[in-house]
Amino acid sequence: MKRDDRRQQILDALVRNGAVQLDELAEQFAVSKMTIHRDLDDLEGEGLLRKIRGGATIEPGSQFESDFRFRHLQGQELKSRMARAALDRVEPGMTVMINDGSTATVLGEMLVEKRPLTVITNNDAVMEALKSETGMTVIALGGRYSAKYNAWVGRVTERALAELRADLAFISTPAAAEGRVYHMDDDITGVKRGMMDAAAQSVLLVNHLRFGQTALHVLAEYAEFAAVVTDAQPSQDERARIDTAGAALLVAAER
Secondary structure, X not given: OOHXXXXXXXXXXXXXXXXXXXXXXXXXXXXXXXXXXXXXXXXHHOOOOEEEOOXXXXXXXXXXXXXXXXXXXXXXXXXXXXXXXXXXXXXXXXEEEEOOOHHHHHHHHHHHHHOOEEEEEOEHHHHHHHOOOOOEEEEEOOOXXXXXXXXXXXXXXXXXXXXXXXXXXXEEOOEEEOOEEEEOOHHHHHHHHHXXXXXXXXXXXXXXXXXXXXXXXXXXXXXXXXXXXXXXXXXXXXXXXXXXXXXXXXXXXXX
């Protein structure tokens, strides 16, 4: 098997399972462990995975988030439920901000159900989904394009946000713990913070598995969100922190 084909199969396995084991890959492809180590090193260098003891994962770490292309393929039913719960916060005529992220992308595509709306976003997938829809005014935030996040980031993006105002900002996060929300990327954190500052209310989108996790940069306190949308009940301690912060906890029901 060619090297590129082997590495693509490794990435496919990561999308399916979230993690791979070194020994199993070496056996599967009938190559040495050193060959697999080199494959994983190269893929990690491209920002597509992070190596862990005995293998690799695309699950987030304090300084790592997986590529948007992989996250977009995972947990579609879960993301759809969360997006549907968040959509209930939107009313026709609003101006809504949508940040980067695969869950935010699903929500962005649903916004046509609430038209007419003005949508401000740095999420390239949301721009593409809404730009031709009648009744939807799309304000696309420019800046520097990040393929990893499929989003526009940086100083230009943040300056544009400083000149805009919205009724709602939907903010997704890979990490929330101890009453705070985190992100591992400084550029992404800056844009999310800019959206929160520009909106009358902010709504947090967070997979329940991300509770109890931290990342490099602190984004906000729970108290800065009007609501927290998740897919399953968080721990008792985390629920207590959300309640103390005064945010409404919205748990997306299975359909």
